Amino acid sequence: MRTFIAFCAVLIGEGAGRRSWAWLWGLGLLLAWPLNAEMLSPAQAGPWSGLTPPAWLLSDAGGAQTPARVMGRFASGEGAVAQPGERVALRPASAHWLAIDLPAVQVPREVVLEIPMADVQRLVFHSALSDDRWTASEAGLMSPVARWPVAHLTPAFAWTVQPGQNRVYLSLEGRRSVELAWRLWDRPAFERQARMLHLLLGGALGSLGLLVLLSLVQAVQYRNSQPLCFAGACLALAVTAMAHGGLGAEYLWPDRGGWSERVFEAGQSLAQGFALLFLSRVVRGALAPRWRRASLAFGLLGLVLGAVALSGQALGPVAAGYGALVWLAGCGMAWRTLRRERFLGGLLLGGWLLLGPWQWVSLLRGTAWSLPWESVLSRWAPTGLGLSVALLGLALIWRCRQQRDQSVQRQALRRIDSLTGLSSEHVVLERLDHLILRQHRQHRLGSVMRIRIANLQALFREAGVPALDAATLQASQCISQVVRRSGDTLARLGNGDFVLLMEGDFKPQGVLDLAQTIIARGLAHPGRLPGGGTLRLQVACTAGFYPGCDAQALLLRLGGLLDAMGATASGRALQLLQPGQDPSNPSAAGGAESAPLSWSDQLTTSPRG
DSSP states (O other), X not given: OHHHHHHHHHHHHHHTTOOHHHHHHHHHHHHHHHHHHHHHTGGGGOOOSSBOOOEEEEEESSSOOOHHHHHHHHHTTOSEXXXXXXXXXXXXXXXXXXXXXXXXXXXXXXXXXXOOOTTOSEEEEEEEOTTSOEEEEEESTTXXXXXXXXOSSSOEEEEEEOTTOOEEEEEEEOSSEXXXXXXXXXXXXXXXXXXXXXXXXXXXXXXXXXXXHHHHHHHHHHTOHHHHHHHHHHHHHHHHHHHHHTHHHHHTSTTOTTHHHHHHHHHHHXXXXXXHHHHHHHTGGGSOHHHHHHHHHHHHHHHHHHHHHHTTOOOTHHHHHHHHHHHHHHHHHHHHHHXXXXXXXXXXXXXXHHHHHHHHHHHGGGSSOOOTTHHHHHHHHHHHHHHHHHHHHHHHHHHHHHHHHXXXXXXXHHHBOTTTOOBOHHHHHHHHHHHHHHTTTOTTSEEEXXXXXXXXXXXXXXXXXXXXXXXXXXXXXXXXXXXXXXXOEEEEEETTEEEEEEESOOOHHHHHHHHHHXXXXXHSSTTOBTTTBOOOEEEEEEESOOTTOOHHHHHHHHHHHHXXXXXXXXXXXXXXXXXXXXXXXXXXXXXXXOOOEEHHHHHTSOOOO
């Protein structure tokens, strides 16, 4: 095939112009092709991309045997075949040795041996040099990443495989069971894979950082503690993931050996504490007060444990027990919420259950315990963690939207009376204050009426609460029929009192005529209320406002007039407040005499249109 290609090159050169240099070029291709193929043939043996070569496992119970002694034992046939994924129980006073058989090479080859076992405390790599000497390199959790042969997420060793080199050795020391794993890479392939892995981890951490930022903005904007707790949990999870995945040791604390375990325990406890606080805040309505206090104390305990772990004190089983209790308590709270609010409870329960693999596997990382199917849980733990954060974030959005809607409804209830649909006292006070500020330029700028159901207590004694509601509704209808201008405001104050605020230039007689119309409309339908009662209204009004008087004081003056009318048995139904008049003594000097009117007078007066 190569000869045919060279022959084609010769023909192409001849057809290009029949020049001597073209013939020489084709002849060079013909002669150089076999030589070039011979030189490239060893490199075409196939790339080493995550290759898992055969390996042998040997145990050193005392951990005191020298490398030469262990290599001699391997050479004599001792050791069992090591399988990837096989669990090996590491103990502090012992060591395990791996003898890894290398593929044969024809020329020197730069390779990297990756050991994706994050839980190994100390790893020593032994490789033969060209002059029959041995070199040793060390990595592992207790060694700073800055001293590793290759700065990577997990221990990795780079060297050049020489022709004839067929085996390297590894010694493993730790304190809990690990799954054996080793991969052999060509140096360029390893660097490409490392860049891709760092990119994925950076994207995941960036997503968590974005969630933290959005949650903080939400917490500050709406003054809500739920997004704040969620942001704390996401931030602690990001730190925990960096410590667990090796990214923190590679970039944040490369000169501090053993910090990954310390930061992992602290971040895990902080994440559990913030997550429990977040969950207790979201499901606050479904918990009894004592359970809310207990969840608050339990969540704060996680923050304390995180601070203790950061100080350098190993938590070990304490952190494992706390994490298990937090997870079980969270499942219970989510289940109670599910029974009350199905959608929100389903999001919380699903997110909390998906935390299970990460919770248990990561908690038992620093202990000598192990779980059934721990390898499966370890592989699915990051996926479960991501789905859990997504579901809990959706639950937070749902709850915050509910709370915003409820806040809008409360604000609306502050401005609108729920029974009659009229404005509330808050609205009429704002309007009245505004008009009083304007009355300095025009003294008779508006009029205020305070209207009261005089026989409200009698109706309640005769027919109970239905009579109160019916009388209130009928009174609001009677007054609303008189209010015809868009600038007028009618509000309910409560306890049978209403306020009518009218803008414009009013004279006292016009205000009295309007008040008489309101009283007459209440008396126009006798016996219509429950129990056969008739609506009787009392009105205290004023034309214009008074310098130095605010809205609250003016309403209190009008209320004092109504109280004075109700305290007498004269049956008076209408009183006009004049400037300088004392509400407790309507006939006092310094005030013009108002026009008194009783309900009997109004019975002979037809309502005005």
